Amino acid sequence: MRQIPDNYVSEFSLVEKPDLQMANNLLLKSFRRKDFVIIVGNCRCEYSGRASSSLDWGDRITLIKGDGSVQVHRPSGYEPVNWQPPGCMFSIFFEGSSLNIRSNRPKPKEILDIFFRDISFIASGRPVDDAEFNLHVSEEQMRDALVSNPGILEEGLRLIDFERKVEPGFIDFYGKDALGRIVVVELKRASAGKEAVLQLKRYVDEVKKTNRVTVRGILVAPRLKSGAQSMLVSLGMEFKKLTPEKCAEVLHKNKMTKISEFFESD
Amino acid sequence: MRQIPDNYVSEFSLVEKPDLQMANNLLLKSFRRKDFVIIVGNCRCEYSGRASSSLDWGDRITLIKGDGSVQVHRPSGYEPVNWQPPGCMFSIFFEGSSLNIRSNRPKPKEILDIFFRDISFIASGRPVDDAEFNLHVSEEQMRDALVSNPGILEEGLRLIDFERKVEPGFIDFYGKDALGRIVVVELKRASAGKEAVLQLKRYVDEVKKTNRVTVRGILVAPRLKSGAQSMLVSLGMEFKKLTPEKCAEVLHKNKMTKISEFFESD
DNA sequence: TGCTAAATCTCGAAC
């Protein structure tokens, strides 16, 4: 078996200005092989399913992936103008003087028809990509930081439980403060708005209902959206600022501590 | 001035297997011209901004649009693994033995670095697409149908206001029924779930609070998600079915009526 | 499989 070199790039076959008959043959083969296909050309689109849409002729870039997803990109805009999520079946046939690529999504039932009348080029291949994607600062990591070091919020704060199930959902951080009062924390990675305030309120009410004691509700986030502050105050709750940067710092310190512990115990 | 034919397709330049120096030159030119660029090759990515991420080497398809948006696509999945929204500035330089395309988003400050070590091909061009995109059945159109003809929901229902601002948000339809009771309608274009029930509940509560009268809450959608029905009933509210097809029919009739009125008044 | 909550959500409109 031939060794694949570390920087091997799966070749893409390129066909420039194919006529529609050739395009039909190329695409049939690619669909059967579940190749990654790029089609640049002049097309129109019809979509029908959860909603329905139509788009007249224009030059677009179409990506069809081996997992059965499709996206039609216009010259500008981040989002595709038409698309299908993974899991589609493809068929292809002539419709008048244009070539119709139909992608069929079974559930929910959705169909996207792309009609090509002119194709600039078709590229197809099987890209190889086994790398792991790593997102560094998530809400979960912010919670980890808080759980591992509640003191960053307030002197004397102690953890009782996290991701604690109560009826409306999960309490990010459940603990007691220096005076022994129950503390319920709702954590947001970005600006916290009124919906976060209401969510926290529901948790606090639920905890009060079952415990019948004083419960502090603290909304923790990098900042508040406008209106959230007054709402929070009027509902008798608090806001405390916590930034991703601070969390990263705490998590870094934890790691360092663990490493030094490892050496001490060795 | 030369006439552009109706099915004119702006040509894409294709360069297969360019070395990194040639790729650098090609891309520099394309960035200056704000071309649409497609790069297929082996790359790694580093992103830093609202969050941060890293992705090791793999074969990927990169789209760079004239509006300054970027997306790096893996062999599978609908969404790009890394991206930048429109409005970025690009720079390109060598980093060790790889070619680094840096996209810089000013506000919020975000940087995406894509490092190429091998490029299968680069395609660039200026696609022309002036077509209007048309989404046929939107929630707004369903509301228009309901507002223009409240009778489709219930005999004797009258409109008082729509898109009415109350604190949690906007009430889709606000009216009175045949018995003079206030009716609050929450409209969903697709299946309505528990979150829609809760949304309606908040609006009803808000209206009750300010008006201190009987308020009917009606959830209007093509169908309910499982669990929503019992939740709705237990909160003392109702469901009424309304399909996009019915709305389309009503809107069509309205248009016909307007046209005939036009002829009568002529 | 169905539901819930988050997202580097994006996008557009209203304030």
Next chain:
DNA sequence: GTTCGAGGTTTAGCA
């Protein structure tokens, strides 16, 4: 410019 809500949202995590 900011905020807010909708989306053919998509996607990931669970029951």
